[in-house]
Amino acid sequence: MKVLNVYFLGTGTSQGIPVIGSNHSVCLSDDSKDKRLRVSVWVYSEDFSIVIDCGPDFRQQMLTSGCSQIDALLMTHEHADHTAGLDDIRPFYFKQGDIPIYAHNRVLENLERRFDYIFKNENKYPGTPSVITIEVKENGNFKIKNQLIEPINVMHGNLQVFGYKIGEFVYLTDVKTVEIAEINKIKECKVLVINCLREEPHHAHFNLEEALDFISLVQPKKTYLTHISHLFGFHEEIQKKLPENVFVAYDNLEILI
Numbered sequence: 001m002k003v004l005n006v007y008f009l010g011t012g013t014s015q016g017i018p019v020i021g022s023n024h025s026v027c028l029s030d031d032s033k034d035k036r037l038r039v040s041v042w043v044y045s046e047d048f049s050i051v052i053d054c055g056p057d058f059r060q061q062m063l064t065s066g067c068s069q070i071d072a073l074l075m076t077h078e079h080a081d082h083t084a085g086l087d088d089i090r091p092f093y094f095k096q097g098d099i100p101i102y103a104h105n106r107v108l109e110n111l112e113r114r115f116d117y118i119f120k121n122e123n124k125y126p127g128t129p130s131v132i133t134i135e136v137k138e139n140g141n142f143k144i145k146n147q148l149i150e151p152i153n154v155m156h157g158n159l160q161v162f163g164y165k166i167g168e169f170v171y172l173t174d175v176k177t178v179e180i181a182e183i184n185k186i187k188e189c190k191v192l193v194i195n196c197l198r199e200e201p202h203h204a205h206f207n208l209e210e211a212l213d214f215i216s217l218v219q220p221k222k223t224y225l226t227h228i229s230h231l232f233g234f235h236e237e238i239q240k241k242l243p244e245n246v247f248v249a250y251d252n253l254e255i256l257i
Contacts, residue, residue: 002167003257004044004169004257005257007041007253008252008254009041010039010061011226011250012227012229013081016038016057017229019230025234031235033235036251037055038082039053039055039227040054042065042067044067047147048072048144049067049070050147051070052075052164054083054089056080056084058086070089070092070096072101073101073102074164075107077156079174086111087115087129090127092129098131100133100134102142103133103136119131119133150164151163151164154182155176155177155178156174157204159174168189170186170192170193170220172194173226175194176202186220187218188219191223191255192218192223192224193224194223194226196226197227197229198232208232211225215246223247224249225246226249228249
Protein backbone atom coordinates (compact mmCIF):
# COMPACT_ATOMS: atom_id res chain seq x y z
CA MET A 1 0.00 0.00 0.00
CA LYS A 2 1.26 3.47 -0.90
CA VAL A 3 2.58 5.50 2.06
CA LEU A 4 1.35 9.09 2.26
CA ASN A 5 3.62 11.63 3.91
CA VAL A 6 2.00 14.72 5.44
CA TYR A 7 4.30 17.56 6.46
CA PHE A 8 2.80 20.51 8.37
CA LEU A 9 4.47 23.55 6.81
CA GLY A 10 2.55 25.98 9.02
CA THR A 11 -0.15 25.67 11.67
CA GLY A 12 -0.84 29.27 12.68
CA THR A 13 -3.65 31.66 11.98
CA SER A 14 -3.43 34.73 9.74
CA GLN A 15 -1.01 36.67 11.98
CA GLY A 16 1.16 33.68 12.82
CA ILE A 17 2.72 33.16 16.24
CA PRO A 18 4.40 35.19 17.62
CA VAL A 19 2.22 38.11 16.57
CA ILE A 20 4.27 41.16 15.62
CA GLY A 21 4.74 43.45 18.63
CA SER A 22 2.75 41.24 21.00
CA ASN A 23 3.63 40.72 24.66
CA HIS A 24 1.14 37.87 25.02
CA SER A 25 2.67 34.99 26.98
CA VAL A 26 2.23 32.51 24.11
CA CYS A 27 4.00 34.89 21.74
CA LEU A 28 6.91 35.03 24.20
CA SER A 29 7.08 31.25 24.63
CA ASP A 30 10.43 29.49 24.21
CA ASP A 31 8.70 26.27 23.12
CA SER A 32 9.29 25.74 19.38
CA LYS A 33 5.80 24.20 19.13
CA ASP A 34 4.31 27.59 20.06
CA LYS A 35 5.92 29.26 17.04
CA ARG A 36 3.55 28.93 14.09
CA LEU A 37 3.87 30.08 10.48
CA ARG A 38 0.79 30.63 8.35
CA VAL A 39 -1.18 27.47 7.66
CA SER A 40 -0.13 25.13 4.86
CA VAL A 41 0.63 21.44 4.32
CA TRP A 42 2.82 19.38 1.99
CA VAL A 43 1.44 15.98 0.99
CA TYR A 44 3.71 13.63 -0.92
CA SER A 45 4.50 10.04 -1.78
CA GLU A 46 6.95 8.32 -4.10
CA ASP A 47 4.61 9.29 -6.97
CA PHE A 48 3.60 12.91 -6.34
CA SER A 49 4.27 16.10 -4.39
CA ILE A 50 1.39 18.46 -3.59
CA VAL A 51 1.33 21.67 -1.53
CA ILE A 52 -1.97 22.99 -0.21
CA ASP A 53 -1.99 26.80 0.02
CA CYS A 54 0.86 29.22 -0.54
CA GLY A 55 0.90 31.85 2.19
CA PRO A 56 3.36 34.63 3.00
CA ASP A 57 5.74 32.18 4.73
CA PHE A 58 6.00 29.91 1.66
CA ARG A 59 9.69 30.53 0.93
CA GLN A 60 10.76 29.83 4.48
CA GLN A 61 8.54 26.74 4.61
CA MET A 62 10.02 25.30 1.43
CA LEU A 63 13.58 25.81 2.67
CA THR A 64 12.87 24.29 6.08
CA SER A 65 10.93 21.30 4.78
CA GLY A 66 13.30 20.47 1.95
CA CYS A 67 10.49 20.35 -0.60
CA SER A 68 12.18 20.47 -4.02
CA GLN A 69 9.31 19.67 -6.38
CA ILE A 70 5.67 20.69 -6.66
CA ASP A 71 3.48 18.70 -9.01
CA ALA A 72 0.47 20.80 -8.05
CA LEU A 73 -0.48 23.71 -5.84
CA LEU A 74 -3.99 23.35 -4.39
CA MET A 75 -5.68 26.49 -3.09
CA THR A 76 -8.40 26.41 -0.46
CA HIS A 77 -9.49 30.05 -0.91
CA GLU A 78 -8.18 33.50 -1.73
CA HIS A 79 -7.35 35.02 1.67
CA ALA A 80 -3.83 36.45 1.90
CA ASP A 81 -2.60 34.07 4.60
CA HIS A 82 -3.26 31.25 2.10
CA THR A 83 -2.09 32.88 -1.15
CA ALA A 84 0.33 35.79 -0.58
CA GLY A 85 3.47 33.72 -1.23
CA LEU A 86 2.61 32.91 -4.84
CA ASP A 87 5.55 34.84 -6.31
CA ASP A 88 7.94 32.50 -4.49
CA ILE A 89 7.02 29.59 -6.77
CA ARG A 90 9.70 31.02 -9.09
CA PRO A 91 12.45 28.49 -8.22
CA PHE A 92 10.02 25.64 -8.92
CA TYR A 93 9.08 27.28 -12.24
CA PHE A 94 12.74 27.68 -13.25
CA LYS A 95 13.31 24.00 -12.48
CA GLN A 96 10.06 22.43 -13.69
CA GLY A 97 8.28 24.85 -16.01
CA ASP A 98 4.71 26.11 -15.59
CA ILE A 99 3.28 25.27 -12.14
CA PRO A 100 -0.28 23.82 -12.04
CA ILE A 101 -2.63 25.67 -9.69
CA TYR A 102 -5.95 24.07 -8.75
CA ALA A 103 -8.62 26.33 -7.26
CA HIS A 104 -12.22 27.50 -7.44
CA ASN A 105 -12.73 29.79 -10.43
CA ARG A 106 -13.43 32.68 -8.07
CA VAL A 107 -10.03 32.15 -6.46
CA LEU A 108 -8.25 31.92 -9.83
CA GLU A 109 -9.82 35.23 -10.87
CA ASN A 110 -8.73 36.81 -7.59
CA LEU A 111 -5.15 35.62 -8.04
CA GLU A 112 -5.08 36.85 -11.63
CA ARG A 113 -6.02 40.35 -10.45
CA ARG A 114 -3.46 40.40 -7.64
CA PHE A 115 -0.63 38.65 -9.50
CA ASP A 116 -1.43 39.78 -13.03
CA TYR A 117 2.24 39.62 -14.07
CA ILE A 118 2.25 35.86 -13.37
CA PHE A 119 -0.93 35.13 -15.29
CA LYS A 120 -0.34 37.30 -18.38
CA ASN A 121 0.77 35.48 -21.53
CA GLU A 122 2.38 38.31 -23.48
CA ASN A 123 5.24 40.70 -22.74
CA LYS A 124 6.06 38.95 -19.49
CA TYR A 125 8.90 40.36 -17.41
CA PRO A 126 11.94 38.03 -17.59
CA GLY A 127 12.11 35.75 -14.56
CA THR A 128 8.40 35.91 -13.88
CA PRO A 129 6.88 32.50 -13.11
CA SER A 130 4.10 31.04 -15.19
CA VAL A 131 1.23 28.82 -14.11
CA ILE A 132 -1.33 26.43 -15.51
CA THR A 133 -4.76 27.05 -13.98
CA ILE A 134 -7.24 24.23 -13.37
CA GLU A 135 -10.68 25.06 -12.03
CA VAL A 136 -11.86 22.98 -9.08
CA LYS A 137 -15.61 22.42 -8.98
CA GLU A 138 -17.89 21.11 -6.27
CA ASN A 139 -18.17 17.31 -6.56
CA GLY A 140 -15.54 17.45 -9.31
CA ASN A 141 -12.90 14.88 -8.42
CA PHE A 142 -9.59 15.09 -10.28
CA LYS A 143 -6.26 13.29 -10.45
CA ILE A 144 -2.69 14.43 -9.94
CA LYS A 145 -0.10 11.83 -11.04
CA ASN A 146 -2.78 9.09 -10.77
CA GLN A 147 -3.68 10.18 -7.22
CA LEU A 148 -7.41 10.89 -6.85
CA ILE A 149 -8.21 14.22 -5.17
CA GLU A 150 -11.70 14.89 -3.87
CA PRO A 151 -12.66 18.52 -3.13
CA ILE A 152 -14.71 19.01 0.04
CA ASN A 153 -16.99 22.03 0.04
CA VAL A 154 -17.16 23.99 3.32
CA MET A 155 -18.09 27.48 4.48
CA HIS A 156 -15.75 30.00 6.12
CA GLY A 157 -18.41 32.32 7.48
CA ASN A 158 -20.10 33.42 4.25
CA LEU A 159 -17.17 32.44 2.03
CA GLN A 160 -16.98 29.13 0.16
CA VAL A 161 -13.74 27.21 0.79
CA PHE A 162 -12.44 23.91 -0.61
CA GLY A 163 -10.84 21.29 1.57
CA TYR A 164 -9.26 18.25 -0.04
CA LYS A 165 -9.43 14.51 0.51
CA ILE A 166 -6.30 12.69 -0.69
CA GLY A 167 -6.60 8.96 -0.13
CA GLU A 168 -7.44 8.46 3.55
CA PHE A 169 -6.19 11.97 4.43
CA VAL A 170 -8.60 14.92 4.73
CA TYR A 171 -7.43 18.53 5.01
CA LEU A 172 -9.97 21.19 6.00
CA THR A 173 -9.05 24.70 7.06
CA ASP A 174 -10.97 27.93 7.66
CA VAL A 175 -14.15 25.98 8.37
CA LYS A 176 -17.23 27.22 10.21
CA THR A 177 -20.01 25.08 8.73
CA VAL A 178 -20.17 21.91 6.63
CA GLU A 179 -23.20 20.37 4.94
CA ILE A 180 -24.03 16.75 5.82
CA ALA A 181 -23.42 15.60 2.24
CA GLU A 182 -19.82 16.80 2.52
CA ILE A 183 -19.39 15.24 5.96
CA ASN A 184 -20.51 11.90 4.52
CA LYS A 185 -17.64 12.03 1.99
CA ILE A 186 -15.01 12.01 4.74
CA LYS A 187 -16.53 9.82 7.46
CA GLU A 188 -14.14 7.41 9.16
CA CYS A 189 -11.07 8.66 7.29
CA LYS A 190 -7.71 7.71 8.78
CA VAL A 191 -6.47 11.26 9.38
CA LEU A 192 -8.46 14.48 9.55
CA VAL A 193 -6.84 17.91 9.80
CA ILE A 194 -9.24 20.63 10.90
CA ASN A 195 -8.94 24.28 11.92
CA CYS A 196 -9.41 25.15 15.59
CA LEU A 197 -8.74 28.81 16.27
CA ARG A 198 -9.29 29.09 20.03
CA GLU A 199 -11.74 28.22 22.79
CA GLU A 200 -13.90 31.35 22.40
CA PRO A 201 -16.41 31.42 19.51
CA HIS A 202 -15.41 33.05 16.22
CA HIS A 203 -17.70 34.16 13.40
CA ALA A 204 -15.83 32.26 10.65
CA HIS A 205 -13.73 29.54 12.31
CA PHE A 206 -14.31 26.50 14.48
CA ASN A 207 -13.54 27.02 18.12
CA LEU A 208 -12.55 24.02 20.25
CA GLU A 209 -16.10 22.94 21.08
CA GLU A 210 -17.19 23.09 17.43
CA ALA A 211 -14.08 21.25 16.24
CA LEU A 212 -14.63 18.42 18.73
CA ASP A 213 -18.31 18.19 17.76
CA PHE A 214 -17.28 17.95 14.09
CA ILE A 215 -14.73 15.26 14.89
CA SER A 216 -17.49 13.28 16.63
CA LEU A 217 -19.54 13.42 13.43
CA VAL A 218 -16.69 12.39 11.14
CA GLN A 219 -15.19 9.74 13.43
CA PRO A 220 -11.66 9.76 11.98
CA LYS A 221 -9.04 7.46 13.44
CA LYS A 222 -6.84 10.48 14.25
CA THR A 223 -7.34 14.23 14.08
CA TYR A 224 -4.83 17.06 14.04
CA LEU A 225 -5.85 20.64 14.89
CA THR A 226 -4.37 23.50 12.86
CA HIS A 227 -4.89 27.22 12.07
CA ILE A 228 -4.27 27.97 15.74
CA SER A 229 -4.28 31.41 17.37
CA HIS A 230 -2.03 32.51 20.21
CA LEU A 231 -5.28 33.07 22.14
CA PHE A 232 -5.78 29.28 22.26
CA GLY A 233 -2.88 29.00 24.71
CA PHE A 234 0.36 27.04 24.97
CA HIS A 235 0.76 23.92 22.84
CA GLU A 236 1.32 21.58 25.76
CA GLU A 237 -1.65 22.95 27.71
CA ILE A 238 -3.99 22.62 24.72
CA GLN A 239 -2.94 19.00 24.22
CA LYS A 240 -3.95 18.11 27.79
CA LYS A 241 -7.55 19.18 27.05
CA LEU A 242 -7.99 16.91 24.05
CA PRO A 243 -9.31 13.36 23.60
CA GLU A 244 -6.66 10.68 23.14
CA ASN A 245 -7.03 10.52 19.34
CA VAL A 246 -6.93 14.32 18.82
CA PHE A 247 -3.60 16.13 18.57
CA VAL A 248 -2.37 19.69 18.25
CA ALA A 249 -0.40 19.94 15.03
CA TYR A 250 2.78 22.02 15.04
CA ASP A 251 5.13 23.38 12.40
CA ASN A 252 7.42 20.77 10.82
CA LEU A 253 5.47 17.84 12.24
CA GLU A 254 5.51 14.97 9.74
CA ILE A 255 3.15 12.02 9.84
CA LEU A 256 2.80 8.90 7.71
CA ILE A 257 -0.52 7.44 6.55
